[in-house]
Amino acid sequence: MDQTTESVTAAILVIGDEILSGRTKDKNIGTIADFLTAAGIDLREVRVVPDEADMIVEAVNALRTRYTYLFTTGGIGPTHDDITADCVARAFGVGIDVDERARAMLLERHKPEDLNEARLRMARIPFGADLIANPVSKAPGFRIGNVHVMAGVPAIMQAMLDSIAPTLQGGAAMLSETIEAAGLPEGNYAGELGLIAKERPKVSIGSYPAMTPEGFRNRIVVRSRDSAALAEARGAVEALLARLSA
């Protein structure tokens, strides 16, 4: 992955009624978020929409024009509710048809006589798109412009993500340090932590409470692309916590 000092941004669009009904619990957002953070790409927004063409097209266009990359998951199987490819073609204003490269991939898994109309839906690819290999079940994803269209099944999505990783332009990796708040309640340090954050525009500082059987346990996370700024901010936070714990 090439690195750049410019900010590289991304959005995720999760497509599928099954996520919105609660029937399927999404795991892809967290996986892609971890992947992008490691790559130095800022994930800026996530949307989840149902299997409805107008909503998918609107979200694809809103997100692809705002961010460096858009990653979609879901809706590329053989059934009638798998309409992602058609919607992405519509969003880009291009045609779509069975792609011979995709058909060849499906033939690695299916006998020619089993490649019925439904399965051939999985070979429908917008004109001008590159294919994303699917080593798990063969039916490919695709990339068109800055939009990467991937499967919803987590194991397949992960395989597709691995295969596109070398093609992405990464930013300077975001560095991160986690500081245990030593049992202090958030409200004890929140005011001064805010001042520390305000004085350091190159650093972002978050405070994250988690409830444990022993009560709240707080952690402060300091993030920056600049290692010197990160170290300095960490020192300031630690000094604050030491003073308040004394």
Added chain:
Amino acid sequence: MDQTTESVTAAILVIGDEILSGRTKDKNIGTIADFLTAAGIDLREVRVVPDEADMIVEAVNALRTRYTYLFTTGGIGPTHDDITADCVARAFGVGIDVDERARAMLLERHKPEDLNEARLRMARIPFGADLIANPVSKAPGFRIGNVHVMAGVPAIMQAMLDSIAPTLQGGAAMLSETIEAAGLPEGNYAGELGLIAKERPKVSIGSYPAMTPEGFRNRIVVRSRDSAALAEARGAVEALLARLSA
């Protein structure tokens, strides 16, 4: 929860850098999705945005005007990155200040001398809002118009959701039947399943592949608010599967 035959819709807005960085894996979307489905409320869209005022305000206004209800999670703690309440006030064009009811709730947990400026941030409530009780850590959420503002910590979010449940107007509950596809590959039944779905506008039909150690296992989910239409569609799907398995 009152029931109506009208369609009642909802969106979720998850607010927080920690979700987008992958550091925290969201669990609230799935919890709220299950809750809404049981209540007969259609969850139509989810967005995740960072702790940035412009993005939060834009998302609040886009979602509250489109759907019956908007539920937000995250960003209501005492630290500088907790800006949800201020952003919701801005979205509604109303003022915000320390609310005496909320201050009284905080005093159930904190001694008066510990109620510093940072903790009092948690009592800042937009003018005209109703409070949502927080039995876990006292700092309340609030409701203004059709927007419910809740905590991000899952145990607190769940408690807030329980407390607002009786105030929501539910739709006719969505009924759902899951049919095992008896080991059939999706591509074998996808074409005819699409025809079954197309002929039944009162029913929505989805096919969901899951990868198991034994390979793909498909399930077909039939959903409707009309129990007779649901039973008829289930019969049609079962007849299709029986024929293809024969």
